[in-house]
Structure formats: C-alpha cells, structure tokens
Amino acid sequence: MNDLRFTQGVVDAGSAPAATIAEQLATMQAADAVELLNELEQNDTVGIIAEMPRDHAVLILDQPELHSAGAIIEALPDVIACELLDAMSADRVTDIFHELDAEARDRLFPGLGHETQQALAKLLRYPPHTAGSLMTTEFVSVPANWSVARTLQHIREVERSRETVYAIYVIDPENRSLLRAVALRRLIASEPEASIMTVGRDVAPVTVGPLTDQEDVARLFRKHDLLAVPVVNDGNQIIGIVTVDDVIDAMTQEMTEDTLKFGGMEALNKPYMQIGFLQMIRKRAGWLGVLFLSEMLTASAMQHFEGELEKAVVLTLFIPLIMSSGGNSGSQATSLLIRALALQELRLKDWWRVALRELPTGIVLGTFLGLIGVIRISTWQMLGLYDYGVHWHLVAATVGTALVGIVTFGSLAGSMLPFILQKIGFDPASASAPFVATLVDVTGLIIYFSIALMILSGTLL
Amino acid sequence: MNDLRFTQGVVDAGSAPAATIAEQLATMQAADAVELLNELEQNDTVGIIAEMPRDHAVLILDQPELHSAGAIIEALPDVIACELLDAMSADRVTDIFHELDAEARDRLFPGLGHETQQALAKLLRYPPHTAGSLMTTEFVSVPANWSVARTLQHIREVERSRETVYAIYVIDPENRSLLRAVALRRLIASEPEASIMTVGRDVAPVTVGPLTDQEDVARLFRKHDLLAVPVVNDGNQIIGIVTVDDVIDAMTQEMTEDTLKFGGMEALNKPYMQIGFLQMIRKRAGWLGVLFLSEMLTASAMQHFEGELEKAVVLTLFIPLIMSSGGNSGSQATSLLIRALALQELRLKDWWRVALRELPTGIVLGTFLGLIGVIRISTWQMLGLYDYGVHWHLVAATVGTALVGIVTFGSLAGSMLPFILQKIGFDPASASAPFVATLVDVTGLIIYFSIALMILSGTLL
Numbered sequence: 001m002n003d004l005r006f007t008q009g010v011v012d013a014g015s016a017p018a019a020t021i022a023e024q025l026a027t028m029q030a031a032d033a034v035e036l037l038n039e040l041e042q043n044d045t046v047g048i049i050a051e052m053p054r055d056h057a058v059l060i061l062d063q064p065e066l067h068s069a070g071a072i073i074e075a076l077p078d079v080i081a082c083e084l085l086d087a088m089s090a091d092r093v094t095d096i097f098h099e100l101d102a103e104a105r106d107r108l109f110p111g112l113g114h115e116t117q118q119a120l121a122k123l124l125r126y127p128p129h130t131a132g133s134l135m136t137t138e139f140v141s142v143p144a145n146w147s148v149a150r151t152l153q154h155i156r157e158v159e160r161s162r163e164t165v166y167a168i169y170v171i172d173p174e175n176r177s178l179l180r181a182v183a184l185r186r187l188i189a190s191e192p193e194a195s196i197m198t199v200g201r202d203v204a205p206v207t208v209g210p211l212t213d214q215e216d217v218a219r220l221f222r223k224h225d226l227l228a229v230p231v232v233n234d235g236n237q238i239i240g241i242v243t244v245d246d247v248i249d250a251m252t253q254e255m256t257e258d259t260l261k262f263g264g265m266e267a268l269n270k271p272y273m274q275i276g277f278l279q280m281i282r283k284r285a286g287w288l289g290v291l292f293l294s295e296m297l298t299a300s301a302m303q304h305f306e307g308e309l310e311k312a313v314v315l316t317l318f319i320p321l322i323m324s325s326g327g328n329s330g331s332q333a334t335s336l337l338i339r340a341l342a343l344q345e346l347r348l349k350d351w352w353r354v355a356l357r358e359l360p361t362g363i364v365l366g367t368f369l370g371l372i373g374v375i376r377i378s379t380w381q382m383l384g385l386y387d388y389g390v391h392w393h394l395v396a397a398t399v400g401t402a403l404v405g406i407v408t409f410g411s412l413a414g415s416m417l418p419f420i421l422q423k424i425g426f427d428p429a430s431a432s433a434p435f436v437a438t439l440v441d442v443t444g445l446i447i448y449f450s451i452a453l454m455i456l457s458g459t460l461l
Numbered sequence: 462m463n464d465l466r467f468t469q470g471v472v473d474a475g476s477a478p479a480a481t482i483a484e485q486l487a488t489m490q491a492a493d494a495v496e497l498l499n500e501l502e503q504n505d506t507v508g509i510i511a512e513m514p515r516d517h518a519v520l521i522l523d524q525p526e527l528h529s530a531g532a533i534i535e536a537l538p539d540v541i542a543c544e545l546l547d548a549m550s551a552d553r554v555t556d557i558f559h560e561l562d563a564e565a566r567d568r569l570f571p572g573l574g575h576e577t578q579q580a581l582a583k584l585l586r587y588p589p590h591t592a593g594s595l596m597t598t599e600f601v602s603v604p605a606n607w608s609v610a611r612t613l614q615h616i617r618e619v620e621r622s623r624e625t626v627y628a629i630y631v632i633d634p635e636n637r638s639l640l641r642a643v644a645l646r647r648l649i650a651s652e653p654e655a656s657i658m659t660v661g662r663d664v665a666p667v668t669v670g671p672l673t674d675q676e677d678v679a680r681l682f683r684k685h686d687l688l689a690v691p692v693v694n695d696g697n698q699i700i701g702i703v704t705v706d707d708v709i710d711a712m713t714q715e716m717t718e719d720t721l722k723f724g725g726m727e728a729l730n731k732p733y734m735q736i737g738f739l740q741m742i743r744k745r746a747g748w749l750g751v752l753f754l755s756e757m758l759t760a761s762a763m764q765h766f767e768g769e770l771e772k773a774v775v776l777t778l779f780i781p782l783i784m785s786s787g788g789n790s791g792s793q794a795t796s797l798l799i800r801a802l803a804l805q806e807l808r809l810k811d812w813w814r815v816a817l818r819e820l821p822t823g824i825v826l827g828t829f830l831g832l833i834g835v836i837r838i839s840t841w842q843m844l845g846l847y848d849y850g851v852h853w854h855l856v857a858a859t860v861g862t863a864l865v866g867i868v869t870f871g872s873l874a875g876s877m878l879p880f881i882l883q884k885i886g887f888d889p890a891s892a893s894a895p896f897v898a899t900l901v902d903v904t905g906l907i908i909y910f911s912i913a914l915m916i917l918s919g920t921l922l
Contacts, residue, residue: 029664031684065684152649159650166627166646166688184645185627188613189620203490222713223492223526225706227627227688244705245686251709252683255716256800262723263796263894264789271806272797273814280818281825284793288868291789292830296837298781303847309774316770316777320759320902323781327788328725328752328895332745335724336733339717345732353734357741364742369753376757386764407749433724433894434789441781 018047026052030059038067046075058087061096064249067274070099073108082111089163090119091136091246097124122239131217132210134250135231135240138163142196143173144180149192155184164243167228169205170196177236181205207232210239214250219344221247257429262338264291264434287434294438301445308449312460314388315452318373318399319445325369326406326444327437330414333358334431337418341428351419358415359408366407370400391459398455402448409447410440479508487513491520495527503529507536519548522557525710528735531560534569543572550624551580552597552707558585583700592678593671595711596692596701599624603657604634605641610653616645625704628689630666631657638697642666668693671700675711680805682708718890723799725752725895752895758903766910773921775849776913779834779860780906786830787867787905788898791875794819795897798879802889812880819876820869827868831861852920859916863909870908871901 025033025048037045037060049057049072061069061084073081073096085093085108097105097120109117119137126132140162142151155165168187170180179197186200207230208217220229221244231240257267266283268275275283302309309316337354340346346354377396380386388395414436418428453461486494486509498506498521510518510533522530522545534542534557546554546569558566558581570578580598587593601623603612616626629648631641640658647661668691669678681690682705692701718728727744729736736744763770770777798815801807807815838857841847849856875897879889914922 027664029667029685031686155646156650159646164646184649185616185620185625188645188649189617203488206490218709222706222709224490225492227705244688244709245683248679248683248705248709248712251712251716252804255712255719256804258716258720259723259796259800260793262720263792265793265796268797271804272801273807273811273818277818277821280822284790284822285826285829288786288789288793288826288830289833292782292786292833295782295785298785299778299837302778302781306774306778309777313767313771313774313777316774316780317760317763317767319777319780320763320784320906321753321756323784324756324759324895324899324902325749325753327898328749329745331724331893331895332721332726332749335720335726336729339720340733343713343717343732346734350734357734357738360738361741361745365746365749368746369749372750372753376760432792434785434792437785437788437898441785445781 018044019051022048022051022056025060026056030056030063031065033060034063034066038065042068042071042075046072050076050080054083054087057084062088062092064092064095068099070096070104074100074104078108078111081108082113086113086116089136090116090123090138091134091163094120094123094133126210129214129250130210131208131212131214131229131231131242132240134214134217134242134246135210136163136243136246137240139167139169139228139230139238139241140165141169141171141238144170144195144197145173146196147192148187148190148194148196148199151182151196152187152192164228164241167230167241168196169230169238169241171238175235175237178205178207178230178232178238181230205230207236207238208242209233214247215254215342217242218247218251218254258338258342261427261430262335262432264288264432287432291434291438295441297442298445301442301449305445305449308452308461312452312456314395314460315398315448318402319448321373322399322402322406322448323441323444324437325403326410326440327433328410329362329365329407330410330436330440331433333411333414334417334433334436337415338429338431341418341422348419348422351416354415354419355412358411362408362411363404365411366404369407370403373403374400389460391456394455394459398448398452401455402451405447405451406440406444409443410436413439413443479505480512483509483512483517486521487517491517491524492526494521495524499526499528503532503536507533511537511541515544515548518545523549523553525553525556529560531557531565535561535565539569539572542569543574547574547577550597551577551584551599552595552624555581555584555594587671590675590711591671592669592673592675592690592692592703593701595675595678595703595707596671597624597704597707598701600628600630600689600691600699600702601626602630602632602699605631605656605658606634607657608653609648609651609655609657609660612643612657613648613653625689625702628691628702629657630691630699630702632699636696636698639666639668639691639693639699642691666691668697668699669703670694675708676715676803678703679708679712679715719799719803722888722891723796723893725749725893748893748895752899755899756902759906762903762906762910766906769910769913769922773913773917775856775921776859776909779863780909782834783860783863783867783909784902784905785898786864787871787901788894789871790823790826790868791871791897791901792894794872794875795878795892795894798876799890799892802879802883809880809883812877815876815880816873819872823869823872824865826872827865830868831864834864835861850921852917855917855920859909859913862916863912866908866912867901867905870904871897874900874904 138161140155142154159165166184168182169178170182172179182199190199206220206224210231228241228243230238233239260267264287268283374396377388381388381392417431417436421430422428601616603615620626627645629643630639631643633640643660651660667681667685671692689702689704691699694700721728725748729744835857838849842849842853878892878897882891883889
C-alpha cells in the first residue's frame with residue numbers, strides 16, 4: 001500500500017493496516033469512501049472490505065461507481081462474498097454477476113440465499129438498456145384489503161431489505177394485478193384504520209414493461225416526476241421496480257453514448273484512461289475508415305471535374321471554405337433534430353414541417369454566408385491583395401451562389417437524417433456530425449462545379 | 462374550441478364545455494392532462510383551469526411541461542391566480558414569475574400570501590443554472606431535540622405543503638445550523654421515543670451552496686443517489702432544497718444545450734417548432750458566420766500555395782478527403798474528452814496523460830487511413846481507372862504521409878481543446894465539432910502542402 005494517496009485528506013495512511021482504514025471509511029459518505037478505494041490496488045481494497053462491518057461493506061459494494069466490484073467479490077472468501085451479495089440490492093447483484101465469468105458464477109450461486117437466487121435468475125434474463133435490466137425485485141407491495149396501519153407496520157418490518165419504500169404498490173388479492181401506487185408521504189398522513197385503497201388520487205399508475213427502452217423509462221420519470229416506476233408483465237402483475245437513482249445513471253450513460261456517437265465513434269463502456277490502447281483504436285478506426293471510404297467519393301467527383309480544375313485553378317481556392325460551410329450548417333440542423341426527436345417535441349410524421357422550415361432557413365443562412373464570401377473576394381481584388389483574374393466578379397458570383405445552394409442542402413440533409421434513421425429503426429442520435437459533413441461534402445462539390453459550369457462557361461470554363 | 466383533438470382518446474369533445482373537460486382531466490395523470498392542454502388554444506386552457514377544483518389546477522400548473530403557464534396565470538382572474546400560486550410549489554412559482562413581465566408581477570405580488578411572498582423574494586435572486594434557481598423553500602426541518610414521534614407528527618401536519626418529506630433536516634436549535642439529514646424510511650422504522658439524532662448513519666450530510674452550478678448538483682445526486690439535497694448558506698443554515706425531479710429536468714436541459722453547442726450553434730430555450738423564424742436564424746447565423754470567417758484562412762492558405770496548385774492540379778483532388786479525415790479524428794477526440802471531463806474521470810492536470818495517449822493513437826489511426834489512401838491511388842492507377850501521372854507513386858506517398866500527420870494533429874488538437882476551454886474558464890462542452898474541423902482544416906492544408914513540397918520538389922513541384 002505504498003502508493004496510497006487520499007486526495008481529500010480524511011485518511012492519510014502510508015502503511016496503515018486495513019482495519020484502521022476500514023474504520024475511518026465508516027465515518028464517510030459511502031460514495032466518498034468508494035472514490036478513495038478506487039485509488040488503491042485491488043488487493044488492498046479486498047483487505048479493507050473484508051475488515052469492514054458487513055452492513056458498511058454492503059453500502060460500499062452497492063455503489064455502481066466502485067471499480068472492479070466483480071473482481072473484488074471473487075477475491076473475497078466465498079462465505080463472506082455470499083453474505084454480502086445476499087444483503088446487497090438485487091439489481092446491483094445482477095450487475096456484478098454480469099461482470100463475473102461463468103466459473104465464478106457457478107461457484108458463488110449455490111451459496112446464495114433462496115431469495116437472491118430467485119431474483120438473479122429473473123434479472124439476468126433482461127438485455128441491457130431495458131427496464132428489466134435496471135429494475136430490482138425489492139419493492140413493497142400489499143393486498144388491496146389491507147388498512148393504512150397494517151401497511152405501515154409491514155413497511156417498518158421490511159424497510160431494511162427494500163430498495164425504496166416511498167412508493168407502495170397495491171395489488172388485487174385475487175389475481176395479483178397492480179391496482180394503485182401509493183406514496184409513503186400520503187400514507188403516513190392518512191387515517192390508520194382507513195383502507196389502503198382510499199389513500200391518494202384514484203388514477204391508473206404509470207407502468208413500464210420489462211423490455212421498455214431505458215430512454216423511454218427516463219422520459220416517464222421526467223414527465224411524471226417519479227421516484228420509482230413499477231415494471232409489469234402482460235398480466236399487469238408487478239415483477240420489479242426501477243428507482244430514480246438508476247434512471248439518473250442510465251441518463252448519464254445515454255448522454256455519454258450519444259455524445260460519442262455524434263462525435264463519430266463507437267460508445268465506450270469504460271472511462272477514458274481505463275480503455276486499453278488497442279480497444280480505443282478499434283472503437284475509433286471503424287467509423288473513421290467508413291467515413292474515409294465515403295469521402296473518397298470527393299476524389300472521384302474532383303477527378304470528374306478535372307478539366308474544369310485545370311482551366312480554372314482559382315476555383316480550387318474556395319473548395320475547403322464552401323464544403324465546410326455545408327458541413328457546419330448540416331451539423332447544426334442534425335443536433336437540433338436529434339434533441340427535438342429525443343424530447344418528443346417532434347414525431348416522425350412532422351418531417352415535412354421541419355423540411356418546410358429548414359428550406360427557407362437554409363436559404364437565408366446561405367445567402368448570409370454567400371454575401372460575406374462575395375464581399376471577401378471583391379475586397380481582396382479591389383485592394384490588390386490577390387488577383388482572381390479578369391473574371392473575378394464571375395468567380396465571386398459562383399462562390400456566392402454555390403454557398404446558397406450548399407448551405408440549403410446542408411440544412412435540409414442534416415435535418416432529415418435523424419428522421420430517416422428513426423424511420424428505418426435506428427436511434428436518431430446515431431447521426432454524427434462527421435457523417436453529415438461527409439454526406440454534404442460530396443454533394444457540395446457537385447453543386448459547386450455545376451454552378452461554376454453555368455456561370456463561367458464561355459469565360460473561364 | 463374547434464380544433465380540439467385529444468390524441469389519447471380519453472377526452473373527445475368537439476365543443477364540450479370547459480367544465481366537462483375539466484372533470485375528465487381530473488381522472489388522468491397530471492402530466493397527461495398537461496399534454497392535452499398544450500394542444501388547445503390558450504383561451505380554452507384558461508377556461509378549463511378556472512373550472513377545475515383548485516387542488517387539481519395546482520397539480521396541472523406545477524408541471525414544468527405546461528406551455529405558457531405565465532400567460533395562463535395572467536389571464537386568470539387575479540384572485541384565482543393568487544390562490545393557485547399560493548398553493549403551488551415555491552420553485553415553480555419562481556419559474557412562472559420569471560416568465561411574467563414587470564407589470565403582471567407588480568399586480569399579482571401584493572395578492573399573494575406572506576409565505577409565498579417571502580419565498581419569491583428569496584428565490585428570484587438566484588441566477589439560472591444554479592442550485593438557488595432550482596431550489597424550493599418547502600422542506601421539512603426539525604430541531605435536534607425532538608423525538609422520532611414528534612417529528613412524524615410534524616410531518617403529518619405539514620405534508621401537504623412540502624415538496625418532499627422523504628428527507629428531514631435536523632438543525633441545531635441554537636444557531637439553526639444543519640446537523641443531519643434523516644430519511645423518512647429510517648424514521649418510520651425507528652422507536653417513537655428515540656431522539657431524532659439517533660436515526661440513521663452519523664455522517665455529515667451532503668450539501669450545496671445556492672450558487673453551485675446545476676451540473677455539479679446533478680453530479681452529487683448521481684454520486685450519492687440522493688432524492689433531495691439541502692442548499693445551505695455560509696453559516697451552514699439550510700435555505701432550501703433541490704429535489705431529484707428538478708435535477709432530472711436540469712440534466713435534460715444541459716444535455717440539449719450541450720448537443721446543440723457540440724453541433725455548432727447557440728442553445729435554444731424553446732422547442733424547435735415554437736422558435737420564431739428570425740430567432741432561429743440568429744441562433745445559427747452567429748456561429749456559422751464565425752466559422753466561415755475562420756475557414757476563410759483556408760482560402761488564404763490555398764492562395765499561398767497557388768504556384769504549387771498550378772503545377773500539380775493532381776494535388777487538389779485529395780484536399781477534401783485529407784481535410785475531412787483530420788476533422789473527423791478531431792471530432793472523435795473532442796467528444797471523448799468532453800464526456801471524460803464532464804464525468805470527472807479526468808481533471809485539468811491530466812492533460813499531458815491524454816496528450817501522451819492521443820499522440821500514438823493518432824499515429825496509428827493516421828497510418829491506417831494513409832494505407833487505405835495509398836492502396837486506393839495505386840489501385841486506380843494500375844487498373845487504369847485514372848492517371849495520376851508518371852510520378853503517381855510520389856503522389857500516393859504524399860497523400861499517405863499527409864494523412865498520418867493530419868490525423869495525428871486532429872486527434873491531438875481535438876483532445877486538447879476541451880482542456881484549453883476548461884482552463885480559460887469555459888465549459889469544456891462548448892467545444893463543437895465544426896469548430897474542431899475548422900481548426901484542423903487550416904492546419905491540415907499547411908501540413909499537406911508542406912509534405913508535398915518535401916516529397917515532390919524536383920519532380921512535380
């Protein structure tokens with residue numbers, strides 16, 4: 001434990017025994033303790049966790065921010081590991097089991113309590129990014145014929161073993177279907193002898209299915225200001241709940257994935273410095289290669305206009321400027337529409353309304369940039385800074401007109417791409433700025449040279 | 462109410478009177494009712510809200526998703542408006558007051574209850590994006606000398622008027638400083654006659670200041686799995702709380718802003734279809750113009766290499782391909798680092814570790830693209846698809862080498878930009894893909910022509 005540096009100065013133990021550190025960590029917020037443990041060698045972390053009182057070790061292991069929790073569990077003596085797993089929240093145990101290899105799973109599973117085994121068997125089934133993969137089976141449900149007092153007494157008894165007790169799910173005693181969600185705050189303010197069915201507003205509870213996408217789950221939390229949402233099966237029986245802390249983690253994960261995708265790369269599943277060099281190359285080379293191959297079409301387009309290029313080299317001067325303007329306006333439009341679709345401000349069927357807005361927007365923005373371009377060429381020419389030739393005003397007209405066309409095309413293409421992706425079943429957020437730029441580059445060149453041919457043929461061309 | 466279309470089919474009232482609709486809305490989740498009201502003309506919404514039982518109208522107005530809530534409040538009779546505002550949550554009333562003009566504020570303020578007036582005077586002070594602007598003053602705090610039973614009795618009495626009662630803040634009866642945060646779930650499971658100070662773990666509560674940035678607030682919620690966080694002043698006295706629903710709204714807002722900024726435009730404060738045409742132009746033209754002016758440097762760079770361009774037009778064919786590769790690798794690196802800094806996986810001081818990683822990453826990725834480029838040129842030449850001239854192998858070498866240099870530069874520049882922005886006090890998420898591309902374009906051209914001069918001088922140049 002030579003390299004032990006605790007940044008917050010709470011613990012400062014060059015070679016302190018594990019027990020001492022465990023004691024000091026117990027006085028801190030679990031999340032802060034996790035940050036310190038993450039800086040240690042894994043062996044030391046295992047030693048410290050083994051020394052902790054069990055309930056504090058559970059608090060620590062329950063934090064998704066703890067690095068290599070699977071490896072830590074594996075390194076602990078099996079008896080301790082199973083004891084801790086039994087006491088942890090079921091959704092977290094599931095995450096840890098996902099990290100373990102088959103050998104370790106098979107070794108630990110028989111040592112777990114019956115309830116944990118059952119929860120695991122259920123939760124391991126659901127694919128990532130679904131409500132099922134976020135949910136826990138540790139919720140409070142009571143039959144509809146209970147009273148407020150009986151419900152409260154039940155909550156007091158099970159409180160320790162439930163992820164949340166702030167929402168209580170009332171079920172039909174016959175067919176076990178979900179009737180109502182009652183907030184604990186309304187429960188404690190109600191008459192003890194009243195029926196649980198009289199508490200709160202009589203509205204159908206908000207529910208999700210186990211395969212609901214986590215982005216839709218987050219949308220429901222935002223819309224209804226939920227602390228938890230019940231996950232129900234086809235028979236409207238509650239099979240688990242998703243709590244708000246897991247939704248916040250899922251939102252953060254989605255945000256990272258969407259940003260990386262928009263930047264033009266595959267999402268990572270680990271922090272930047274923890275990704276291996278080769279894995280990082282793989283995650284970036286894929287899209288970079290695809291974009292490069294697509295962008296090769298620009299070389300083909302240029303080859304096609306080779307004759308024009310040789311006659312009027314002056315045209316090449318503005319190629320980067322014109323192409324980037326198309327890419328930039330496309331990137332703006334794509335980012336706008338990605339968010340509008342994610343927030344469901346717009347639906348698929350609204351595509352034409354967007355197109356009708358982006359068309360004039362693109363024309364105005366293109367005219368704006370085109371005017372700057374014309375002014376720039378005229379100024380340079382008249383001040384004698386550069387000589388664009390005797391037909392400089394035609395060159396300026398070509399650049400200006402091309403900018404109108406290309407910015408308009410960029411805005412339209414950039415805004416329609418997210419709709420197209422959604423239409424063919426992809427996440428609109430898969431649209432990336434580099435992809436839009438590539439799309440616009442090839443078309444932009446063709447627009448530029450076509451306009452040049454129209455305006456300059458007979459003079460330069 | 463001619464254009465009344467309720468998508469969910471719950472209410473289907475071509476010309477139903479406001480009272481009927483109000484009654485039907487009362488049976489729905491408030492958020493669903495808001496969605497339907499948002500589709501109506503504002504006058505109709507005002508009429509329906511005036512017909513509702515007051516407590517249901519409060520539920521509706523408390524939803525931040527309700528469009529033009531300020532205008533609705535203004536259109537209601539003053540007495541009703543004040544009655545509703547008094548019953549709404551203080552943070553929402555503050556948001557609505559931000560929407561009102563000075564005249565309406567001055568008219569309504571005197572009619573409000575004393576408590577609402579005080580809360581408003583306090584909350585209107587804080588700038589947007591801070592904990593103060595998100596917080597509400599409606600929390601539960603009790604002195605440290607109270608028992609569990611007395612605290613529970615107090616909660617039952619005030620429950621209706623508090624935004625959350627799931628966290629109870631225990632304060633020093635002498636100096637009113639915050640001692641502890643107690644979870645309601647632990648409270649109801651504790652012995653009634655025990656002191657409130659014996660409930661839960663004895664750790665210092667997580668707090669924020671009123672000027673803490675909302676992104677930092679969200680980070681604390683994520684880290685500590687909070688449902689609410691107390692906002693304290695310099696004397697550690699609690700002045701309000703931020704609840705998790707407001708944090709989720711703030712996270713969503715930040716995500717939209719960051720996506721738009723990364724796409725190269727100013728953030729919008731309204732949904733896409735609700736932004737006026739001219740406002741939309743303004744939000745996009747600013748950055749587009751700045752990028753265009755910067756990108757003009759590419760024209761200057763090209764003019765500088767005019768002699769080379771005329772001698773070797775073949776070089777121009779690959780300009781778009783090479784420049785876009787630099788921009789794409791830069792965009793990847795920027796998106797990676799924006800997220801790593803936002804999640805605090807990396808700090809400012811880690812910049813050199815990132816640089817030392819991006820350097821070899823860029824070289825490998827550049828070599829990969831360079832090889833594809835060389836293969837492409839050789840294949841076209843050998844298959845007779847295009848004639849790059851007698852020195853085609855030198856042209857291929859130029860393109861390949863330039864790609865290594867430009868992709869490496871793109872990765873380095875793209876990864877350092879977020880650090881530089883953070884260093885000079887900006888949000889790293891202000892780095893945009895178009896900005897990185899522009900940065901890399903200009904340098905990329907210079908790298909390309911410099912390498913061309915080295916490899917081709919004496920032959921083509």
